[in-house]
Amino acid sequence: MVTTLTAAAFATERIGLGTAVTNLATRHPSVVASAARSVAELAPGRFTLASAWATAPSPRSVCGRPARRNCARG
Incomplete structure (x- = not known):
């Protein structure tokens, strides 16, 4: 997320980033x-973060691998 948005923030002055x-x-x-x-500090007023909490189904289980605990839930 950060690398691409950072590059866009440096290369532009007016477009919105998200x-x-x-x-x-x-x-x-x-x-x-x-x-x-x-990113928000590099592009004041132009950055939007969209977030959600989705736990099922596990991306690993969709691929046929056993699910494992994620870092956010410990």
């Missing part, structure tokens, strides 16, 4: 918040 829906069940919320704040 994420697709970020699944907080697969990424720790504090890591997502830190990354989002970094």
Whole structure:
């Protein structure tokens, strides 16, 4: 998320920047918040973060692999 948005923030001055829906069940919320704040500081007033909490079905189980605990739920 951060690399592409950071590049876009440096390369542009007026376009809006945003994420697709970020699944907080697969990424720790504090890591997502830190990354989002970094991009928001580089592009004041142009960044939008979309987030959700989705747990079922597990992306691993869809691929036929056993589900494992995710980092956000410990």
